[in-house]
Amino acid sequence: PDGIIIALDGPAGSGKSSTARAVAARLGYRHLDSGGFYRAITYAALRAGIDPDSWGSLTHAQLDTLDVHGHATETGYRMTVGGRDVSAEIRAPEVNAHVSQMAAVAGVREWLMDALREAGARGGLVADGRDIGTVVFPDAELKAYLICDPEERALRRLREQGADDLSTEHVRAEAARLQGRDQIDSSREAAPLRQADDAVVIDTTQLTFDEQVARIEGLARERA
Ligand code: C5P
Numbered sequence: 001p002d003g004i005i006i007a008l009d010g011p012a013g014s015g016k017s018s019t020a021r022a023v024a025a026r027l028g029y030r031h032l033d034s035g036g037f038y039r040a041i042t043y044a045a046l047r048a049g050i051d052p053d054s055w056g057s058l059t060h061a062q063l064d065t066l067d068v069h070g071h072a073t074e075t076g077y078r079m080t081v082g083g084r085d086v087s088a089e090i091r092a093p094e095v096n097a098h099v100s101q102m103a104a105v106a107g108v109r110e111w112l113m114d115a116l117r118e119a120g121a122r123g124g125l126v127a128d129g130r131d132i133g134t135v136v137f138p139d140a141e142l143k144a145y146l147i148c149d150p151e152e153r154a155l156r157r158l159r160e161q162g163a164d165d166l167s168t169e170h171v172r173a174e175a176a177r178l179q180g181r182d183q184i185d186s187s188r189e190a191a192p193l194r195q196a197d198d199a200v201v202i203d204t205t206q207l208t209f210d211e212q213v214a215r216i217e218g219l220a221r222e223r224a
Contacts, residue, residue, distance in 0.1 A: 002123050003027065005123060006140060007196070008127070008128040010130075014147060027124075030124060032127040034130075040080075041102055042103075055101060096177070117136065120137055144219070147205075148203065154175035
């Protein structure tokens with residue numbers, strides 16, 4: 001294979017995706033943002049008008065008709081729904097608010113598994129999510145579990161979104177939304193958010209972005 005598999009897991013807003021993208025770029029690997037797949041399914045189901053209360057009973061045939069696909073590019077994966085690029089739409093607040101509900105459905109996780117594992121078939125992959133090191137790629141050569149203080153995560157997320165209002169009140173409200181998602185992701189029965197036994201834990205609260213990228217890149221080069 002052309003390179004190792006690197007699994008990056010952790011709570012919402014811990015900087016996994018941007019870190020994974022930067023590490024992949026430095027190593028010449030591909031980035032797999034697994035959250036993007038859960039987001040695209042959520043977006044497609046909302047758009048199709050399927051009641052979130054009924055998501056628990058979605059069949060594989062129904063999921064197929066949502067026409068959600070991840071397309072490999074040079075550097076990562078591009079999500080489409082009905083052939084249309086949905087990279088922007090899957091970051092909308094409405095998707096944020098519902099994605100954990102979709103991701104808790106065991107049948108949905110199972111339906112996605114082939115597509116996610118296929119991405120790692122040739123190695124050279126940095127995959128980020130919640131269950132990458134525990135379930136999707138349990139044999140990944142490097143597993144990192146990123147943690148960060150909730151208010152710092154909220155602040156980073158708001159800055160990234162270009163928010164004008166960075167008042168304590170606004171930051172706390174965003175932190176509460178992130179923690180709400182973490183709560184659902186950690187307590188679900190199917191592939192809960194959890195640190196793999198052999199994961200390196202990295203607390204990014206006091207690290208700059210470049211420091212956290214360099215840290216993971218360094219570990220990866222030791223193991224490649
Ligand atoms: O990483 P991101 O915040 O985009 O993920 C969105 C949601 O998708 C998470 O809150 C979680 O519910 C779900 N997810 C998951 N397993 C993964 C990746 C994401 O359950 N491997």
